[in-house]
């Protein structure tokens with residue numbers, strides 16, 4: 384007596400096709416949607432101090448290492464403490480908020 388019908392031989396193949404399709408679907412989902420144009424939606428929160436790299440490192444030409452003093456020694460570049468800023472800002476732009 385035959386318990387399973389003969390067509391069941393194709394089941395592994397059918398499952399493989401479905402799994403492959405799902406895999407490709409997930410891959411395309413990540414490929415298309417998890418890209419910078421979709422993730423970086425202009426998130427620029429207002430900071431308490433309106434610090435600008437363009438001004439300090441760009442126009443004024445400050446060395447990065449003046450503020451990020453650990454960058455060549457540690458895996459953390461370090462964000463400068465307020466004292467680093469006040470070295471200049473105790474005399475520069477003292478009227479500014």
Ligand code: HEC
Pocket residue numbers: 434436439440445446447448449450451462463
């Ligand atoms: C006057 C001090 C100063 C100088 C000079 C400076 N930075 Fe910064 N940097 C900061 C501060 C303060 C922050 C944190 C606030 C911010 O992100 O704007 C920061 C943040 C950064 C970040 C983001 C770090 C993070 O974890 O998101 C990068 C990258 C960076 N700086 C690169 C540079 C490079 C490259 C240079 C040199 C061309 C430079 N910085 C020069 C003060 C400075």
Ligand code: HEC
Pocket residue numbers: 432433434435438439443445450463467468469470471472475476479480
């Ligand atoms: C080497 C000196 C120096 C250091 C260090 C420095 N600044 Fe400045 N900063 C300046 C100069 C010069 C200006 C421009 C002043 C002007 O335009 O009259 C300025 C301008 C600014 C302004 C704009 C002020 C305004 O009212 O428009 C901000 C905000 C500022 N700095 C924040 C910071 C912060 C935060 C740090 C530390 C991470 C820092 N600065 C470190 C020299 C410095």
